[in-house]
Amino acid sequence: MDKYFKNTKLKELRPGLKKEILANIRKELPGQSIFDNFSFVRIYWSLITAAFAVLIFVNIHTNKSHENLMVTQYSACASADTECKMEIIGIARAQGMLSNPIFKAKS
Amino acid sequence: MNKTKDVIGDIEKMYDLYAKPIFYYLLTILKKKEDAEDVLHNLFLKISRLYENIKMEDVKGYLFVSARNEAMSFIQKNKRDVEKEDIDLKMLESTNKELLPSDEVEELEKALLMLPLEQREVVFMKEYQGFTFKEIASILNISENTANSRYRYALVKLKKSLTRGSHG
Numbered sequence: 388m389d390k391y392f393k394n395t396k397l398k399e400l401r402p403g404l405k406k407e408i409l410a411n412i413r414k415e416l417p418g419q420s421i422f423d424n425f426s427f428v429r430i431y432w433s434l435i436t437a438a439f440a441v442l443i444f445v446n447i448h449t450n451k452s453h454e455n456l457m458v459t460q461y462s463a464c465a466s467a468d469t470e471c472k473m474e475i476i477g478i479a480r481a482q483g484m485l486s487n488p489i490f491k492a493k494s
Numbered sequence: 495m496n497k498t499k500d501v502i503g504d505i506e507k508m509y510d511l512y513a514k515p516i517f518y519y520l521l522t523i524l525k526k527k528e529d530a531e532d533v534l535h536n537l538f539l540k541i542s543r544l545y546e547n548i549k550m551e552d553v554k555g556y557l558f559v560s561a562r563n564e565a566m567s568f569i570q571k572n573k574r575d576v577e578k579e580d581i582d583l584k585m586l587e588s589t590n591k592e593l594l595p596s597d598e599v600e601e602l603e604k605a606l607l608m609l610p611l612e613q614r615e616v617v618f619m620k621e622y623q624g625f626t627f628k629e630i631a632s633i634l635n636i637s638e639n640t641a642n643s644r645y646r647y648a649l650v651k652l653k654k655s656l657t658r659g660s661h662g
Contacts, residue, residue, distance in 0.1 A: 400517055401531060405509055408535050412505060412542040 454484050461489060501545050505538060512554060513538075515623055516561045522618045523565045525576055525607055537564045558619070558633045577611060605655040613648035620645055 457479055464471035479490045513534060520530035537560055541548065548556060569576060606614055612634075619625040619633065630641045 400514055404531060404535070405506075405513070408509065408538045409502060409506060411535070411539055413502060415539065415542060416501060 453482070454479075454487055457482075457484060458487065458489050501542060505542055505545070508541070508553065508557070509538060512557050516557055518622060519558065519561055519615070519618055520565055522606070522614050523562070523576065523611060524568065524574075525579055529568065529572075533561070533564045533568050536568075537561055540564070555629060555633055558623075562615070562633065601656060602652075605652050608655065609648050609651055613644050613651070616641055616644040617648045617652070 457475060461472060461475045461479075464475065476490055479485060479487070485491055516537070517530055517534050520533050521527065524530050524533065537557070540560065541557075568574075606617060609617065615634070616630055619630045620627075625633070627638045627641045627645070631638045634641065636644075
């Protein structure tokens with residue numbers, strides 16, 4: 388019996404089967420992204436995201452400063468000068484600043 | 495590090511090391527080349543899904559147990575009666591016959607495939623894979639004595655059919 392077992396070799400696998408299996412596994416794996424094979428794209432993507440975050444932050448900050456300036460201007464209007472006040476409230480409305488308590492109360 | 499690449503790399507290594515013996519084991523159970531390929535394919539897909547739970551220390555044993563389970567559910571799903579089916583002679587032709595004359599290899603493989611499933615898988619694991627009876631018992635979830643006696647019965651049957659074959 389030994390002569391038989393020791394001298395037979397295992398059957399060969401169909402060529403191409405390994406590629407098919409690995410391709411299907413690749414398709415199925417969670418979190419697989421087209422960027423996985425292009426790390427430089429991932430780096431650029433991170434940089435762009437960071438740049439946008441900075442821009443948004445600066446924009447919010449600028450808006451806040453602008454709003455404060457408008458409030459100051461509003462306060463600077465003489466109490467009887469309705470025209471001055473209405474003009475500033477008009478600008479504030481156009482620029483979406485009516486959530487500010489000072490403009491909200493007056494609008 | 496890229497996790498997906500790691501998983502694929504590890505599975506590729508597993509394939510290179512174990513796909514051939516597992517394929518042969520599946521052939522021993524299923525008797526059909528196409529079915530064995532399908533099951534092998536499904537097996538590796540499942541492994542990729544369960545990758546994180548696999549203990550790498552006993553990956554060979556794990557793969558054999560999983561291959562057996564996959565083959566059994568394939569048989570159930572396709573309502574096959576492998577014991578009564580004829581042997582696919584084309585499958586025997588694809589054996590590497592470098593060392594033994596081809597008729598002797600075919601004779602042995604036919605005889606092996608004619609054994610009942612529980613005996614032929616023990617012979618396969620013992621002779622082609624070099625598993626110990628302890629390992630075989632653990633893979634098949636049977637006792638060592640049962641594995642041993644299945645092996646002995648199988649050898650007696652194999653010897654009988656090979657002697658019969660060479661005399662007639």
